[in-house]
Amino acid sequence: MTDQKAPPEHRVVLPVDPARRTEIDKQRVPMSARPYRLLALVKQDAVVRVQKEPDDTVMTWPHLLSIEFLAAVFMSVFLLFMGLFVNAPLEELANPNVTPEVAKAPWYFLGLQELLAYFHPTVAGALVPLFVLVGAAMIPFVDRENIRANRPSDRKTAVVLFSLFCGLGLVLTFLGIFFRGPGYAFTLPWVSGFHFSL
Amino acid sequence: MSFLERVDQTIRRSPVFRSIFRNPYPNDERSRAYAVMNNVFLHLHPVRVRQHAVKFAYTFCLGGLSFFLFLVLTVTGVYLMFFYAPSATQAYSDILQIQSQVPFGLLTRNIHRWAAHLMVFFVFLHMMRVFYHGAYKPPREFNWVVGVVLLFLTLFLSFTGYLLPWDQIAYWAITIGSNMAGYAPLFNTPSKTLLLAGLEVSGNTLLRFYVLHIMVFPLVAAVFLAVHFWRIRKDGGISGPL
Ligand code: HEM
Numbered sequence: 001m002t003d004q005k006a007p008p009e010h011r012v013v014l015p016v017d018p019a020r021r022t023e024i025d026k027q028r029v030p031m032s033a034r035p036y037r038l039l040a041l042v043k044q045d046a047v048v049r050v051q052k053e054p055d056d057t058v059m060t061w062p063h064l065l066s067i068e069f070l071a072a073v074f075m076s077v078f079l080l081f082m083g084l085f086v087n088a089p090l091e092e093l094a095n096p097n098v099t100p101e102v103a104k105a106p107w108y109f110l111g112l113q114e115l116l117a118y119f120h121p122t123v124a125g126a127l128v129p130l131f132v133l134v135g136a137a138m139i140p141f142v143d144r145e146n147i148r149a150n151r152p153s154d155r156k157t158a159v160v161l162f163s164l165f166c167g168l169g170l171v172l173t174f175l176g177i178f179f180r181g182p183g184y185a186f187t188l189p190w191v192s193g194f195h196f197s198l
Numbered sequence: 199m200s201f202l203e204r205v206d207q208t209i210r211r212s213p214v215f216r217s218i219f220r221n222p223y224p225n226d227e228r229s230r231a232y233a234v235m236n237n238v239f240l241h242l243h244p245v246r247v248r249q250h251a252v253k254f255a256y257t258f259c260l261g262g263l264s265f266f267l268f269l270v271l272t273v274t275g276v277y278l279m280f281f282y283a284p285s286a287t288q289a290y291s292d293i294l295q296i297q298s299q300v301p302f303g304l305l306t307r308n309i310h311r312w313a314a315h316l317m318v319f320f321v322f323l324h325m326m327r328v329f330y331h332g333a334y335k336p337p338r339e340f341n342w343v344v345g346v347v348l349l350f351l352t353l354f355l356s357f358t359g360y361l362l363p364w365d366q367i368a369y370w371a372i373t374i375g376s377n378m379a380g381y382a383p384l385f386n387t388p389s390k391t392l393l394l395a396g397l398e399v400s401g402n403t404l405l406r407f408y409v410l411h412i413m414v415f416p417l418v419a420a421v422f423l424a425v426h427f428w429r430i431r432k433d434g435g436i437s438g439p440l
Binding site: 017020055056057058059060061062063064065067068071072075076079080082083084086087088089090091092093094095096098099100103104105106107108109112113116121122124125126129133136137139140141143147148149150151152155158159162166197198 | 224227230231233234240243244245246247248249250251252254259262263266267270286290293294297304305306307308309310311312313315316318322325326329330331332333334335336338339342343346349350353356357360363364365366367368369370371373374375377378379380381382383398399400437438439440
């Protein structure tokens with residue numbers, strides 16, 4: 001039992017903003033908001049609680065674990081149905097001598113393959129991915145302005161830049177998936193159909 | 199007492215059951231705290247969490263679901279491994295066998311495939327949600343970097359797995375994907391031979407990708423996941439509220 005003692009909390013816990021109170025909050029009346037207590041009627045367990053500071057936390061069991069459990073159940077059911085009704089693609093045996101009409105990288109690399117159509121291979125194939133990975137890892141050390149701001153509205157530059165970047169990636173990937181056909185030439189999906197497999 | 203209740207009671211009072219679960223079903227705050235603390239899987243969590251963090255609309259369960267998909271992929275992947283040999287002459291026919299002969303083989307392969315795509319997708323989404331919440335800011339900078347490593351590992355877990363069916367899609371997707379590595383200035387040939395175990399995709403590549411896919415990347419990912427989860431708690435729990 002001795003090892004179960006929670007470490008002292010140094011964090012200052014502010015009461016929850018009234019506008020953001022949920023059902024869970026409403027059950028947890030802060031001590032300061034309660035003008036009186038019926039000491040004679042409190043149960044043993046409640047007396048223990050009196051010594052605790054009011055805070056904005058809830059028990060992991062059941063509040064967090066039930067949500068995690070539900071999410072896992074939904075995901076399992078979804079995967080089961082996908083697995084039952086949609087077959088993973090499989091084509092003929094690999095043949096190094098026969099280049100298929102449509103040869104595309106997996107979808108998460110299709111943005112790069114799309115760039116390959118516009119830029120020198122060194123740029124599209126090596127410099128851009130390097131820049132993306134290293135750049136992503138450096139974000140926390142570059143974005144030092146407004147160091148405490150976490151609301152999107154308080155850090156518009158970061159949010160706009162990041163959104164532009166994601167949008168660009170999305171557009172390139174979409175082009176690669178839907179608008180490229182045999183020989184990686186430009187096609188319109190509603191004219192020549194889809195040339196893509198997952 | 200109905201029959202079922204009696205069975206339930208008998209099980210719960212049996213020495214075997216009580217040797218596994220030391221405490222009764224957690225109903226009050228104290229026993230609920232013990233339930234989390236005393237369970238090796240649950241104690242990844244703190245006993246209490248800040249209440250905005252358990253709201254679905256804060257995390258959208260994206261990190262948790264990425265991890266769940268990782269677990270699903272481990273289980274289905276181990277099953278597939280029983281029936282698959284990573285050689286250019288056998289791999290493809292093994293896949294055909296898995297689909298037609300192995301019990302639940304087709305289902306397992308399908309789930310493995312879709313879960314893999316979904317995991318890549320969810321890790322991207324998780325990264326975006328973390329960014330929009332500014333959750334990479336101090337003290338969480340390092341956990342973001344760990345996350346980027348996890349993204350890289352997720353992509354390459356998927357990429358190495360993509361070759362294993364040894365069909366035309368696999369062969370040419372990997373050829374195109376790894377041609378990009380060959381465009382690196384100065385060390386294009388070394389980086390390609392390192393990746394492909396040769397100058398083009400071959401049986402050696404298959405073996406190399408297989409080992410990376412079933413052993414190296416999952417182990418490395420498990421280590422980084424452990425660090426990732428550990429750091430979430432050491433950084434003071436989930437960020438926010440906004
Ligand atoms: C295999 C991939 C990954 C898994 C399984 C994973 C898992 C998780 C989980 C379960 C959480 C708890 C909160 C939540 O669910 O959102 C979390 C938080 C976090 N993750 Fe990940 N993650 C992965 C990849 C990433 C990536 C790619 C990044 C960013 C580049 C990242 C950065 C973070 C950060 C900074 C937090 C703390 C967020 C906060 O405090 O609000 N993770 N991760």
